[in-house]
Amino acid sequence: MIAGVAWSNDGRLVADTLDRGTGTSNQHVLLMRGDDLSTVKDLGQGRLTVWAP
Amino acid sequence: MTWTSADQLLVSAFAKGKCSDPHTARLYTVDVKTDGVKAFRGLAGAEPSADPVSDQVACVQLTKLDGGSSRNNHAPLYAESLKLPDLDKGGAAGRTLASAQYRLFAEQRAFSQPQLAPGAQWVLAGETGSDVRITYTLYDTSDIATPWLSVSASALQAAAWAPHGGKVAFGGVAASSDTLSDACVYVDDVTSGALARTPPASCPARRPA
Numbered sequence: 001m002i003a004g005v006a007w008s009n010d011g012r013l014v015a016d017t018l019d020r021g022t023g024t025s026n027q028h029v030l031l032m033r034g035d036d037l038s039t040v041k042d043l044g045q046g047r048l049t050v051w052a053p
Numbered sequence: 054m055t056w057t058s059a060d061q062l063l064v065s066a067f068a069k070g071k072c073s074d075p076h077t078a079r080l081y082t083v084d085v086k087t088d089g090v091k092a093f094r095g096l097a098g099a100e101p102s103a104d105p106v107s108d109q110v111a112c113v114q115l116t117k118l119d120g121g122s123s124r125n126n127h128a129p130l131y132a133e134s135l136k137l138p139d140l141d142k143g144g145a146a147g148r149t150l151a152s153a154q155y156r157l158f159a160e161q162r163a164f165s166q167p168q169l170a171p172g173a174q175w176v177l178a179g180e181t182g183s184d185v186r187i188t189y190t191l192y193d194t195s196d197i198a199t200p201w202l203s204v205s206a207s208a209l210q211a212a213a214w215a216p217h218g219g220k221v222a223f224g225g226v227a228a229s230s231d232t233l234s235d236a237c238v239y240v241d242d243v244t245s246g247a248l249a250r251t252p253p254a255s256c257p258a259r260r261p262a
Contacts, residue, residue, distance in 0.1 A: 001224065
């Protein structure tokens with residue numbers, strides 16, 4: 001499921017995905033353009049804390 | 054908590070021993086330069102979201118109306134209001150944008166974690182219940198609370214306004230899916246009303262480690 005979303009100042013969007021499986025917790029960070037969600041790209045495991053200004 | 058200016062935060066805090074209970078929350082300002090903390094007009098409120106440009110704040114107020122009885126499993130009756138106080142009007146509690154009454158059960162909320170859009174024309178809030186499910190509703194703040202868009206999702210509450218307003222993003226699952234496996238991100242353009250989502254299966258919940 002999606003656990004968080006955050007915009008950058010230039011209109012990009014990141015989403016934190018969270019999978020709580022049996023005894024596991026798997027988090028990934030997705031990056032996309034806010035005006036074209038088909039550009040979604042998996043940045044790998046992790047969690048976005050904050051965008052750099 | 055929310056920034057109201059470069060030097061000031063608006064926070065909600067809870068009565069001692071009632072940690073994280075929004076029903077007991079009150080609003081306070083924190084001056085980050087002096088560490089000064091002051092009650093914000095003595096207002097009860099939780100989950101504030103400010104728009105410093107328009108000097109407005111969205112927050113929720115919860116009032117216990119009765120403690121319940123054996124006829125309703127002792128579930129207390131609460132009134133929950135979505136309020137819009139101005140930052141610069143002393144004494145003003147703000148107008149009530151929407152309100153609801155319910156017998157409290159589990160994690161029930163009517164206007165959870167409201168988020169005020171830049172410009173304060175819109176506010177997004179979530180309705181939650183006893184399961185991991187949320188209904189996002191986008192309200193027009195110009196007069197009375199007009200629900201503009203409602204989307205239900207089996208998801209945690211996760212939403213954010215674009216920095217310059219006009220678009221709001223939130224997490225969910227595809228409308229056609231009845232499982233948690235087809236997670237997606239929605240973006241609503243509040244100017245055109247267009248609702249877009251990430252392509253199916255582009256952000257599955259379960260991925261190989």
